[in-house]
Amino acid sequence: MSLAVTGAIHDGERVGLRATNGLIAELGRDVFPHPGDYLIDAAGAILVAPLINGHTHAAMTLFRGYGDDLPLMRWLEEKIWPIERKLEPADVYWGTRLACLEMIRSGTVRFWDMYWHAPAAARAVADAGMRATVAAPLIDVDGRSEQMRAAAERTLDELSDAPERIDAGLAPHAIYTVSEDSLRWIAELAADRGIPVQIHLSETEQEVIDCVSAHGERPAHYLDRVGLLSPRTVLAHGVWLDDSELELIAERRATVVTNPVANLKLAVGRVFPYPRARDAGVRVGLGTDGPGSNNSLDLFADMKTFALVQKHAAGDAAAITAGEAWEIASGRRAPPLGAAPALEVGQAADFLLLRAGAPELSFGELPAALVYAASGAIVQTTVVAGQVLMRDGEIDGAEEVLAHALERARGLGLAPPAASSPSPRTRAATS
Numbered sequence: 146m147s148l149a150v151t152g153a154i155h156d157g158e159r160v161g162l163r164a165t166n167g168l169i170a171e172l173g174r175d176v177f178p179h180p181g182d183y184l185i186d187a188a189g190a191i192l193v194a195p196l197i198n199g200h201t202h203a204a205m206t207l208f209r210g211y212g213d214d215l216p217l218m219r220w221l222e223e224k225i226w227p228i229e230r231k232l233e234p235a236d237v238y239w240g241t242r243l244a245c246l247e248m249i250r251s252g253t254v255r256f257w258d259m260y261w262h263a264p265a266a267a268r269a270v271a272d273a274g275m276r277a278t279v280a281a282p283l284i285d286v287d288g289r290s291e292q293m294r295a296a297a298e299r300t301l302d303e304l305s306d307a308p309e310r311i312d313a314g315l316a317p318h319a320i321y322t323v324s325e326d327s328l329r330w331i332a333e334l335a336a337d338r339g340i341p342v343q344i345h346l347s348e349t350e351q352e353v354i355d356c357v358s359a360h361g362e363r364p365a366h367y368l369d370r371v372g373l374l375s376p377r378t379v380l381a382h383g384v385w386l387d388d389s390e391l392e393l394i395a396e397r398r399a400t401v402v403t404n405p406v407a408n409l410k411l412a413v414g415r416v417f418p419y420p421r422a423r424d425a426g427v428r429v430g431l432g433t434d435g436p437g438s439n440n441s442l443d444l445f446a447d448m449k450t451f452a453l454v455q456k457h458a459a460g461d462a463a464a465i466t467a468g469e470a471w472e473i474a475s476g477r478r479a480p481p482l483g484a485a486p487a488l489e490v491g492q493a494a495d496f497l498l499l500r501a502g503a504p505e506l507s508f509g510e511l512p513a514a515l516v517y518a519a520s521g522a523i524v525q526t527t528v529v530a531g532q533v534l535m536r537d538g539e540i541d542g543a544e545e546v547l548a549h550a551l552e553r554a555r556g557l558g559l560a561p562p563a564a565s566s567p568s569p570r571t572r573a574a575t576s
């Protein structure tokens with residue numbers, strides 16, 4: 146399929162864009178539709194790169210609003226883990242489809258997912274038309290190393306025939322939920338297969354204290370010693386990393402994905418030291434974390450929060466610029482996250498059109514408007530690999546996804562039962 150966009154504004158110029166075979170074939174002032182192109186008249190909408198969500202647990206959309214306002218361990222132990230034991234692949238499929246709806250709507254085209262029943266999540270991403278790196282969480286603190294390793298290999302086998310837009314990875318949950326032996330095993334398996342590894346690291350101060358007491362070194366040094374710090378490693382959080390760890394992470398060319406909203410909501414006590422990470426040369430991305438602990442998947446909102454908490458923590462309004470925050474949210478500061486490096490000919494045809502004439506984008510510098518004024522509602526059209534996933538705010542099949550997700554949430558006892566049919570009196574009143 147070929148796609149042509151006319152009348153879009155890019156870098157202040159009115160341009161056209163053509164996409165063929167999933168790539169940008171033409172972009173510029175003198176680009177016009179060819180016969181047979183699927184045509185979008187952008188009518189002055191702003192053409193920008195899309196966003197990359199570097200860390201989430203997508204299917205937790207089903208848990209949104211369940212057990213909020215509890216401390217992390219109580220939330221996990223009393224609310225989330227008991228329900229997660231009941232999850233079936235269909236729950237993960239529809240929960241992930243719901244997450245995809247929200248992400249497409251708010252301009253995210255690719256995400257890094259860590260969740261149970263990863264093959265079901267992969268099917269959901271493929272059916273939604275998005276891109277993702279999917280991985281099932283690996284946990285063996287209960288001494289179940291053999292089962293965990295077998296499950297990891299089985300999941301990778303099941304993901305081996307995933308469509309092109311889906312990458313498989315490994316996701317040891319954290320250094321405190323996976324044994325040292327298993328972390329080494331995961332490092333070898335990832336290196337053998339050349340696949341990425343996602344892990345939560347240095348989210349809380351307690352994690353650092355426990356790591357130093359158990360292993361005699363801080364989390365990033367420990368992870369390096371077990372062979373898990375490489376250019377294929379994506380570290381979620383990194384809130385409590387110190388300078389020596391940031392230097393090591395930069396040297397190993399690993400990526401840190403900061404999740405400022407989830408960190409604030411779960412009150413982890415500090416802010417990811419972004420200026421020091423940047424100065425050390427660390428690759429940095431932005432994530433929402435799961436919709437159970439955020440609770441939104443709107444990366445525009447998190448981009449603003451990210452910039453604001455960094456300024457606040459540094460006591461310096463210049464600690465991060467809007468342009469920097471935008472580049473981080475669109476994955477440009479961490480190539481392993483998988484964003485196309487630029488909107489240009491030959492790159493993946495992944496892009497957004499932002500509402501023409503939106504008051505938030507009326508004047509001033511575009512990055513500042515995007516980071517400080519806009520929300521995900523500014524996104525009008527979302528395109529992945531030249532395929533239009535949302536056009537003028539409409540996503541095909543959205544109602545079906547919502548209905549199925551609600552049904553699965555009800556099955557888990559997470560949503561009220563369907564209302565019984567209205568009484569004749571109510572019917573009369575509403576007809």
Ligand SMILES: [Zn+2]
Nearest residue numbers: 345381434435
């Ligand atoms: Zn997480």
